[in-house]
Amino acid sequence: MEQVSLATKTPSNVITCKAAVAWTANAPLSIEEVQVDPPKAGEVRIKIISAGICGTDNHILEGKNKVPLPAILGHEGAGIVESVGPGVTTLKPGDKVLTLPLPECRECVYCLHPKGNFCKKENILSPTGLMLDGTSRFTCRGKKIYHLYGTSTFTEYTVADEIALAKIDDAAPMDKVCVLGCEVPTGFGAVFNTAQVTPGSTCVVFGLGGIGSAIVMACKASGASRIIGVDINEQKFPRARALGVTDCLNPNKLKKPVQEVVMEMTGIGADFAFEAIGLIETMVAALKSCVMSYGVCVIMGVAPSGSQLSFDPAELLPGRTLKSSVMGGYKTRDGIPKLVTDYLQKKINTDVLITHKLPFEKVNEGFKLLREENCIRCVLTLRP
Incomplete structure (x- = not known):
């Protein structure tokens, strides 16, 4: 070149x-x-x-x-x-x-x-x-x-x-x-602002790349007791565990749909689910991984152009909430400089990302x- x-x-x-x-x-x-x-x-x-x-x-x-x-x-x-x-x-x-x-x-x-x-x-x-x-x-x-x-x-x-x-x-x-x-506010904001993850909760994160890793960090900081990481690249699992993931799942190696495995692992489903991949299939799987009555699913992944999200409305009827989040809900010019200040004051360590x-x-x-x-x-x- x-x-x-x-x-x-x-x-x-x-x-x-x-x-x-x-x-x-x-x-x-x-x-x-x-x-x-x-x-x-x-x-x-x-x-x-x-x-x-x-x-x-x-x-x-x-x-x-x-x-x-x-x-x-x-x-x-x-x-x-x-x-x-x-x-x-x-x-x-x-x-x-x-x-x-x-x-x-x-x-x-x-x-x-x-x-x-x-x-x-x-x-x-x-x-x-x-x-x-x-x-x-x-x-x-x-x-x-x-x-x-x-x-x-x-x-x-x-x-x-x-x-x-x-x-x-x-x-x-x-x-x-x-x-x-982008990476940090998108991931952190999805947890702190959009989902408002609570202490002791169970979270499932679809995609353990940049955004997903930031989500994991924020879930741990919010006091989540269990964080399930989902990715088809198992090379990402050791880093994900170091950031706070407690359980790792590779959908390609499961005998049933990943959402069913999450349901079995948790008994009722995850309190919070995050989709950071950008595929229709994983968006639906994330929603179905949520507990009925009060589960919250947040989508950050950008789906392919022209995609249509389709699922049975009965998935929402029992009380699940489906939300989206762009740049973590932050008002960017106002909120991003504050994150930089937090970084400089060592309140957050994003170098690991x-x-x-x-x-x-x-x-x-x-x-x-x-x-x-x-x-x-x-x-x-x-x-x-």
Whole structure:
């Protein structure tokens, strides 16, 4: 793979730098030289220092989740503000920030509601691949390159809207806090905010990757007495047990559906179930794993585009609750910086969620680790 030069500035204030471009699904990312335009009104250009590889990025590369291509993927990043566009008031050059796949405009009906966090200006449900003004800031080989969720972190420089960035403490170690931009809040918030796991409860977690591991940590911190981990990759079991899982199940080695095994293990079912894989089958299995009358099932996994969730309404009739959670229910610009502060004050230790670190140029190796090995989260580091 050809190496290209480090980022340089041109007189037009367009930055030429390296980025990993997804030209098409079901193909490796290509390290390319791209042009990054200066930020427009309400926008910020950031130098990315570190970026986590999330399962959602992998789903896109595998063609399961449809987004406009070619694009620069990545949505979990830590960086430093390089420049700001007109009207930006909360950030300045030199500030440390985390990119937010879910923005917080602080103006729409959802942001203003005390329980709402799914901002009206999101770009997740029907991704356009464009900035809020309907244009792109990336060019490669003379072609327009799309953004991902308003973030695009697999690049030396990116442009994001001010509302999609969280200013964080200057003391934050940039190679470690990027996971606080997606993995940690998604997992922690699903437990603390959405499900509100109680002491002494039984939890079952479907998927023991990045999000699932964060869920396990939060369940243990909430005082859950039993945490059942479900995954088809048994290489993940030792790490999961170290984080708090008490029982491990591989559905491929069971003689009956996993939800039936959970019912037998617990007698009545789990108090709380979490789905962090993104498959219709495991979403239904998670719901059926819950105890009747008061069981709560929370879905975080992103199902393949066009999927339809189908189950017998009788599963809900006895009192089970089915909920979803995006970014853990946190109001992102307000809540994420507080998580960083908790990390710096050693109230939470999220370093254990980073199992691999690679230089940015080895991004495809990082995806291979995510798919095949005992990898919770691989973090890409870019040159300072």
